Amino acid sequence: MRAWVLALRDLRLEMRGRAGLLSAFSFIAVVLFIMGIAFGPEEANLRRAGPGVLWVALAFAGSMLASRAWAIEVENETLDELLLTPGSREWIYVGKLLFLWLLMLVMGAFLLVLVAAWFYLPLSSWPQLFVTLVLGATGYTVVAAFYAGLTVRLRARDVLLYLLVFPLILPVVLAAVKATLGIVDPVADFAEVVSWWKLLGVFDVVYATLCVLLFPAVIEG
Amino acid sequence: MLRDVQLAVEPGEIVALLGPNGVGKTTLLRVIATLIRPQRGEVRLFGKPAKAIEQERGWIGLVANPPAFYRHLSGEENLSQSLALSSKPVAAAEITAAMERVGLPAGRPVAAYSSGMRKRLALARTMLQKPRLLLLDEPETALDSGGREELVEVIRSAASGGAVVLATHDHDFAGEIASRLVEMEAAR
Numbered sequence: 001m002r003a004w005v006l007a008l009r010d011l012r013l014e015m016r017g018r019a020g021l022l023s024a025f026s027f028i029a030v031v032l033f034i035m036g037i038a039f040g041p042e043e044a045n046l047r048r049a050g051p052g053v054l055w056v057a058l059a060f061a062g063s064m065l066a067s068r069a070w071a072i073e074v075e076n077e078t079l080d081e082l083l084l085t086p087g088s089r090e091w092i093y094v095g096k097l098l099f100l101w102l103l104m105l106v107m108g109a110f111l112l113v114l115v116a117a118w119f120y121l122p123l124s125s126w127p128q129l130f131v132t133l134v135l136g137a138t139g140y141t142v143v144a145a146f147y148a149g150l151t152v153r154l155r156a157r158d159v160l161l162y163l164l165v166f167p168l169i170l171p172v173v174l175a176a177v178k179a180t181l182g183i184v185d186p187v188a189d190f191a192e193v194v195s196w197w198k199l200l201g202v203f204d205v206v207y208a209t210l211c212v213l214l215f216p217a218v219i220e221g
Numbered sequence: 222m223l224r225d226v227q228l229a230v231e232p233g234e235i236v237a238l239l240g241p242n243g244v245g246k247t248t249l250l251r252v253i254a255t256l257i258r259p260q261r262g263e264v265r266l267f268g269k270p271a272k273a274i275e276q277e278r279g280w281i282g283l284v285a286n287p288p289a290f291y292r293h294l295s296g297e298e299n300l301s302q303s304l305a306l307s308s309k310p311v312a313a314a315e316i317t318a319a320m321e322r323v324g325l326p327a328g329r330p331v332a333a334y335s336s337g338m339r340k341r342l343a344l345a346r347t348m349l350q351k352p353r354l355l356l357l358d359e360p361e362t363a364l365d366s367g368g369r370e371e372l373v374e375v376i377r378s379a380a381s382g383g384a385v386v387l388a389t390h391d392h393d394f395a396g397e398i399a400s401r402l403v404e405m406e407a408a409r
Contacts, residue, residue, distance in 0.1 A: 005305050009291075016293040077289040080256055085307050086279030220258070 002085070006095025011102065013072055020068030021103070024061040028111055031057040036118050043120050050119030051180035055173050057115075058108055059140060059166070065103050066144035067161055069096045070152040079152065083219070093215040097145040104137040121184055128183045128193065135200035136176030142204060143168050146211040150218050175199045223248055224408050226262075230354075230384045235376060237395035238388040240405030246388035247286070249405070250356045253386060254283045266354065279307050282352025282379070286359040288343035292332035296325050296342050304349055311349050319345040323371055336363040344368075344375050353383035360387055361394045373398055 014020055032053065039049040073079040082092050112133065116123045123129070147164045151157040179196035182188040223245045230236050238246045251257045252264060255271045255278065264271040267280065290299045300316045320327060323341040325334075334342065340363050347355060360372055376398055379385050389395050395402055 002306055002308065005302070009294075009302050013291060013293050072291075076291050077285065078291060080251075080254075080283060080285065081289060081303060082306070083256060084254060084278055084281055084283060086276045087308070088275055 003091045003094035003098060006082075006092065007098035007102065010069060010072060010096070010099040014068070014099075014103070020065050020071075021107075023068075024064050024103075024107060025110070027064060028057050028061050028107070028114070031060070032111075032114055032118055039119075046119045047121070047184070050115050050121040051177045051184065053119060054111060054115045054121070054180060055136065055176050058104070058111055058137070059169065059173055061107060061111075062100070062104055062137075062140050062144055063162055063165060065107070066100055066141070066148040066165070067158050069100050069145060070148045070157075074152060089216040089219055090212050092219065093145060093149060093212060096149060097141055097211075100141045100145050101137060104141050105133065108133045108137050125183045129180065131197065132176055132179045132183065132193075132200075135197055135204060136172055136179075138204045139172035139176075139200055139207065140169050142207045142211055143172075146207075146215065146218075149215065172200065172203055175203070222408070223252065223259075228403065230386060232384055233380055234401060235380045235385045235387070235399045236401045236403055237399035238386065238403050238405055239390070239392065239395055241407065242390075244405045244407050246405060247358050250283070250358055250386065250388055253354075254281055254356055256283075279309070280353040280383070282347050282350050282355045284343045284347060284355075284357045284360055286362065287336055288339050288346075290331040290334075290339060290342060293330060295328050295330055296320055296334070296345070297327060299331060299342065300346055300349060303346060307350065309350065315349060316345075319348050322348070324367065337365060337368060340364050341368055341371070344371055347375055347379065351382065352379060355379040355383065355385045357385065357387040359389055361389060361391055369394075 035049065035053045036046070039045045073082065083089070112121075112123070112129060115121050144161070144165050148161055151160045151164070154160060175196045179193050179200070182190070182193035182196065226249060228236070238249060240246055248257065252259055253266075255264065255266070255274065266274055267277050269277065291302070294302065297313075297316050297320060300319070301311075301313070304311050317327065323345045325338060325341055325345065331339065331342070340360065355376070357376070360376075361369060364372060376385050376387070387399070
């Protein structure tokens with residue numbers, strides 16, 4: 001319950017400040033523009049590159065948002081207040097995770113439409129693409145929200161966040177790209193897509209459990 | 222760095238920490254609030270070691286200098302969110318009453334508050350929180366005479382239901398309000 005209150009409050013703050021979302025959306029637009037020029041103009045090249053561009057752009061923009069989720073507390077100097085709330089502190093992590101997850105889904109859906117338009121990604125399989133988006137975004141946010149919390153008090157937190165998160169989320173990006181490629185390829189075997197989904201599901205469950213268990217110890221400082 | 226600190230605060234006491242800049246008054250408040258873990262020694266709160274308190278953490282009220290609030294939220298939103306997250310939700314009418322009592326206008330974002338208004342908002346939060354241990358860092362700064370009177374009232378009310386530790390440079394204020402003065406000295 002408290003985690004939802006925190007997530008909704010962060011969403012309200014983000015809607016009023018818009019600093020994080022604007023940066024992330026601008027970043028996505030620039031990445032798509034550059035990648036579109038780099039791989040274009042042949043349709044076959046763009047179609048092949050589409051899934052990779054989608055997930056790389058989402059991963060980088062997600063890091064910006066993860067950093068933002070905790071920067072709200074640093075800018076307002078309100079982290080102490082959160083730490084002084086009664087009870088165990090897992091809910092702080094879960095609240096930030098929910099906030100980031102919701103933003104990632106919105107951004108992912110927006111990105112999917114842009115990539116479909118620019119990189120000829122067929123949206124006819126949108127239910128399968130959405131499942132991949134949910135599984136991939138969950139795996140990504142679970143790790144990013146944790147490490148963004150871990151580095152929140154550090155001066156070089158933005159640089160460190162990229163260094164810490166990207167090696168860990170490599171399996172997520174790889175599995176999500178492979179699953180997306182399988183979905184958009186009309187001759188691909190769907191069973192292969194399902195196996196990538198399973199890998200993403202296992203990653204999500206394992207990392208979510210670990211992060212929830214470890215968070216109270218790491219945030220104590 | 223803090224060294225050789227021994228301080229026991231009894232219920233009903235108002236303890237004022239005095240001392241020059243950089244002597245560690247704020248750090249000591251943060252150690253008491255369990256926000257900094259001491260490398261040596263022990264902090265006990267409400268009869269328990271600091272690391273063993275989880276539910277009791279909600280009994281601690283900390284007013285930093287300057288008090289921390291979300292700038293894009295209004296005063297009322299800050300209060301309601303803060304209390305909801307501390308599992309002490311209060312009715313909107315109570316929040317409005319507290320805001321009126323400290324003389325703050327409704328609906329204005331905290332970003333538009335002066336530092337004195339922020340202090341007043343912190344007082345309103347303390348009134349609603351009703352902490353059993355109130356920790357205040359230079360609470361009297363930036364307050365006008367009306368705000369100062371309100372502050373004295375809030376501190377006395379908090380001490381009647383618990384204890385108060387405040388850090389200040391103002392000896393007159395400390396002498397007026399505190400039941401015990403603790404002078405901190407820089408380590409030699």
